[in-house]
Amino acid sequence: MLDTAGRISAVRFDTALDFGCGVGRLSQALANRFRRVIGIDVADSMIEGARKLNRFPGQCEYVHNSTADISVLKDESVDFIYSSITLQHVVPQLARHYIQEFFRVARPGALIVFQIPSSPRSSVWHSLKSALPVTLTNWLWRVRSGSPEAMESYFIEEKTVKAIVEQAHGWVALAEPDQSGPPGWESRKYFCLRC
Secondary structure (H helix, E strand, O other): OHHHHHHHOOOOOOEEEEEOOOOOHHHHHHHOOOOEEEEEEOOHHHHHHHHHHOOOOOOEEEEEOOOOOOOOOOOOOEEEEEEOOOHHHOOHHHHHHHHHHHHHHEEEEEEEEEEEEEEOOOHHHHHHHHHOOHHHHHHHHHHHHOOOOOOOOOOOOHHHHHHHHHHOOEEEEEEEEOOOOOOOOEEEEEEEEEO
């Protein structure tokens, strides 16, 4: 991912943001390359786990953030932003706002890389699911998959993502197919630059 980003623009290895960091696996990998890494997650339990597993305590910090923004970070304070397998579990209106927030906290010339599905496996099922209560669709998913866990998945069409990025003073340099979305969904990894 860093090699691809580096072909688009020179990566400044100062401050990186891992948005939706979970227990910090990616944050720890980024700490091998960046001077400072900030991992942010909505789940306090994930942040607790990340702090326990942190091998770079002087360089990597973890922040619990349950707000609809990332106001814990200042404007233009980050050189590299990465988010994967996170925005797909956030309702589209909130995901759009987080994408805008990425560009607010990014310094001019910063690279922003994020993944989000661009279309569901079945538009018919998605339309039906959107009309049903979430508790019912989660129950149907648990029955269908045999999994006790049910996690909502969402998408934003590629043309809409590009419009959001442009409105946030950025541009999409590359949108490549990505396999991180739910099975059967089309997903994209966006490599963007902050103007």
